[in-house]
Amino acid sequence: MALIITDECINCDVCEPECPNGAIAMGEEIYEIDPLKCTECVGHFDEPQCVVVCPVDCIPKDPEHPENQQQLLGKFFRLHPDKTPYLQGGLKT
Template sequence: MSLMITDQCINCDVCEPECPNQAISAGVEIYVIDPKRCTECVGHFEKPRCVEVCPVDCIPLDPAYVETREQLLAKYTQLTAEKAPS
């Protein structure tokens, strides 16, 4: 699954720089997570960094984007290949 940021977000700015996939950005009212880039930190860390640093615990799993660990790992592989220098 991808993660999502709920409306409990206080816009504290700590999650965005922690995301290794640049999946988090400022939305209209609160930060948002791009499900196409979110791997729940699979391939990078044991636990999602944004969840670990969030002071208000407002980053649950997004039930609209159900993915297996294997799918998240495949997404991680694709994203890191895109970052690799040509």
């Protein structure tokens, strides 16, 4: 499932540049995650990079956008048709 940024966000600006899909952008008051672009970093990293860098732990899974690993990988391929996924052992070429 895609991730969501909750209202505990302090607008520290560390999550946006970490997103390899460009899914994070500033909203009206806090940062927001575009669920159509969020793959939870599947295809790029072993864990969501925004979650790793968030100092206030305000990026949980979005219950309104449930997706399994296979669906997230499919989204990765749609967003990055020129790449193959990061799978055990590193980025395959």
